[in-house]
Amino acid sequence: MGTTVATRTESGSTDYFQPGNYVIDIIRRAVANQQCVRVSAEGRGTLLLLPKRGEYIAEFPDPAQFFATPAKEFQVDVMETEPAALPRGAAHGRNIDELMWNAAYHASDGRLMEGCRRDDVVQFRHWPNLSRLPTTPNTMRVVALLTRHPTSITLARHLLKIDAGEIYQIYSAAQCAGIAHVLNRKPEDPVLKPHRNQALLGMLLNKIAGL
Numbered sequence: 001m002g003t004t005v006a007t008r009t010e011s012g013s014t015d016y017f018q019p020g021n022y023v024i025d026i027i028r029r030a031v032a033n034q035q036c037v038r039v040s041a042e043g044r045g046t047l048l049l050l051p052k053r054g055e056y057i058a059e060f061p062d063p064a065q066f067f068a069t070p071a072k073e074f075q076v077d078v079m080e081t082e083p084a085a086l087p088r089g090a091a092h093g094r095n096i097d098e099l100m101w102n103a104a105y106h107a108s109d110g111r112l113m114e115g116c117r118r119d120d121v122v123q124f125r126h127w128p129n130l131s132r133l134p135t136t137p138n139t140m141r142v143v144a145l146l147t148r149h150p151t152s153i154t155l156a157r158h159l160l161k162i163d164a165g166e167i168y169q170i171y172s173a174a175q176c177a178g179i180a181h182v183l184n185r186k187p188e189d190p191v192l193k194p195h196r197n198q199a200l201l202g203m204l205l206n207k208i209a210g211l
Contacts, residue, residue, distance in 0.1 A: 015111040017172075019190075022071055023047070024103035024176060026195070031096060033194035036079040044069050047099075050082050055093025063134070067106035078197040097177045098132055104176035105134050110165025113172035116153075118164075121184040122171065123150040128179055135170075138162045142170045150183050 019025045023039060030037045031051045039047040045060020060066040104113055112118070124146040130139060141160050145151060151159070157167045174180040 016114045016116075017107055017109070017111040018114045019104070019107065019176075020071065022103065022107040023067055023069065023074055024100070024107050025071055025192075026074060026076055027096075027099060027103055028176075028190075029192045029195055031100075032192040035195055036082040037195055038077040038079065039074050040077075041066070041069055041074045044073075048093075049096070049099075050093055051096065052082055053093060054096050056096050056099045057093050058099075063102060064106045067103045068109070076195050078195050080197070094132075097179075098129070101128060101133050101173045101177040101179075105169060105173035108169040108172040110163075110169055111172070112168045113175060115187060115190065116168075116171060116175055117185075118154045119152050119184070120171075120182045121150050121152045122146055122156075122174075122180050122182055124174060124179050125181055126179065128174065128177065133173075136166045138166055139170055142167055143174075146174075146180075152184075 019028065026037070026039055027047075027049060029035075030049045034051045035049070036051065037049050039049065044066050045058065045062075047060070047066075048057040050056060058066075107113075124143060127143060127147060130143070138160060142156065142162075145156055145160065153167060153171055157164055160167075171180060
């Protein structure tokens with residue numbers, strides 16, 4: 001994957017992004033509730049989520065643009081069951097944890113994901129497959145430190161002498177992918193409601209209107 005650089009810098013107050021404003025929230029809701037959904041945005045591409053398999057299939061020309069698109073611009077179609085066969089041309093799906101990293105990484109743009117803190121003491125559970133993920137120039141150094149030594153995000157930034165926005169982007173991506181473990185507090189688990197089946201809802205409303 002390509003290497004991008006977070007450009008935001010640390011100031012008196014940390015910039016945060018709300019995952020609910022991006023496609024990452026759509027993905028997390030589908031995964032949490034084991035819903036097979038098709039996510040699409042005109043001119044941006046399409047994403048098929050297969051949570052029961054732990055996989056996804058994507059068709060989009062620019063992942064960074066797709067994941068940075070506001071959530072309100074996406075159409076979400078809930079499928080009652082996962083397809084028995086993958087779409088033509090797809091030999092297999094990709095690991096959904098990689099998708100979570102991608103989605104949070106691009107939505108971050110150097111900001112911390114809401115729910116993460118600068119003073120979090122973090123340890124990474126394992127090395128992510130960086131060859132298949134978007135990274136910053138210092139991602140490997142951050143991962144090497146946090147897999148070996150539990151460290152606060154702020155201290156890690158100073159030890160490695162890197163920009164705040166860069167480590168915020170890496171931490172947000174790792175947190176979303178389930179790699180980052182916070183040791184100094186118990187993070188609040190967000191309430192992730194299932195997606196409504198809009199087609200079924202429309203049929204019910206039409207039926208009610210005809211009574």
